[in-house]
Amino acid sequence: MRVLVIDDAEINVVLLCRLLDKLDNCSSVRFTEPERALQWCTENVPDLVLVDYMMPSMNGVQFISAFRKLSSCVDIPILMITANDETAVRYDALDAGANDFLIKPVDKIEFLARSKNMLALRRNQRLLEDRAAWLDAEVQKATAEIKAREQETVLRLSKAADSRDPETGAHISRMANYSKLIGENLGLSELQQQMLLDAAPMHDIGKVGIPDHILLKPGKLSPEEFSIMKTHATLGYQILAGSQSEIVRTGAEIALSHHEKYDGSGYPQGLVGDAIPLFARIVAVADVFDALTSERPYKSAWDLDKAVAFLREGSGHHFDPQCVDAFLLHWEKVLAIKEQYKDDKVESSGLGSF
Known part of the structure; x- marks a missing residue:
């Protein structure tokens, strides 16, 4: 599972990524500039996004709004990191598409628990997507077989007349x-x-x-x-x-x-x-x-x-x-x-x- 971490403070990014290393089958991709992170998302799909709210060029809510407009990122879980007193910001983030929050200063146990929950959500999403793709492929295969038999029957009828x-x-x-x-x-x-x-x-x-x-x-x-x-x-x-x-x-x-x-x-x-x-x-x-x-x-x-x-x-x-x-x-x-x-x-x- 791949986690995208965005914070303008390098030290915060490093700490969050080290915590993520404790999770099984999890890797992290880090950015200190949200614009670059957004560009990366146009060609890559993360399984979880951790984004800070307070950033100078593009704040967390603005990033989430832009991220959700990417067709491949509509359902990706997002955890936004905010200060304890930023209730209005959290409301805006929910409207923009955030799924959950972490309050500064980030508690290590809470961070790991919430990240695991979000990754479990994403894992289930991927299983459903894979299942849907498999079912679609099976339906197409069965439809093609039916059509092939139908075409063969038609051809044989035509040759019978011919x-x-x-x-x-x-x-x-x-x-x-x-x-x-x-x-x-x-x-x-x-x-x-x-x-x-x-x-x-x-x-x-x-x-x-x-x-x-x-x-x-x-x-x-x-x-x-x-x-x-x-x-x-x-x-x-x-x-x-x-x-x-x-x-x-x-x-x-x-x-x-x-x-x-x-x-x-x-x-x-x-x-x-x-x-x-x-x-x-x-x-x-x-x-x-x-x-x-x-x-x-x-x-x-x-x-x-x-x-x-x-x-x-x-x-x-x-x-x-x-x-x-x-x-x-x-x-x-x-x-x-x-x-x-x-x-x-x-x-x-x-x-x-x-």
Whole structure:
């Protein structure tokens, strides 16, 4: 335990420190200038402060007031040394934050007893702080484990849907990271960006309910088949809605609305403009770009310039213009994501993060 001793008289400081040497596990730091002691406290935290009242440049009450303003020193025990007749001073000291007093001339036995009591108080404070920090760390650890399991479940659900689709598993990773990049360039918070990364892979989970002869058909779908295919948006919402998980609820919103179009010509609800949830507008850009630039059994990959031209032509009609601009803002990052999550390189352990 470290005790800060402040008195403008050197002899008094020496005597007090010698008395403190009698206490177990106790060391002292001494100052004869309160200003220097206060400066020391900006970088160090004592366990107990012993301060004299009568000092020429800064008295004890002034020191205590300044000391208590330091965020790390709000609860540190303080013993102030005063003369027997300085009752008003002690009242002021209590208001400033003093915990106890020693009366001059200082009695050795009383000094040791009061110092031991104050140090015991501080020791208990530190135990509580350590316990609180440990509990906080344990809560964070448990929360991280729960979130990791939740993310794994989400990823496995997404891959279950993806396994029935001609699209590859790498598509999930690319479009999720494209979505996160768009969110970043739109100025979304890191928490919202992470939510996009986690929830975007669930956008097509409703395809688990689409018959194989439609989902895997290599040619163009008939109007009747396309009507059935469009139900995957509502099916995905029904699978995910009502979950206690915020990630899954966000996935439900994206699944339902990522085929809406900015001009209202999309499905299933025909929403227009900002009525389409922002995350769905973001995923629409990311999903279409990756679908266009990826090779499938039924089509060749578009070159990048053609895909970008498609996005620009669809801006304000198919896509939210702000989302298109945000996607194209840092093109080098788009290319890096495309390179990082190639079809033959995607990791099975998770989405990663760009």
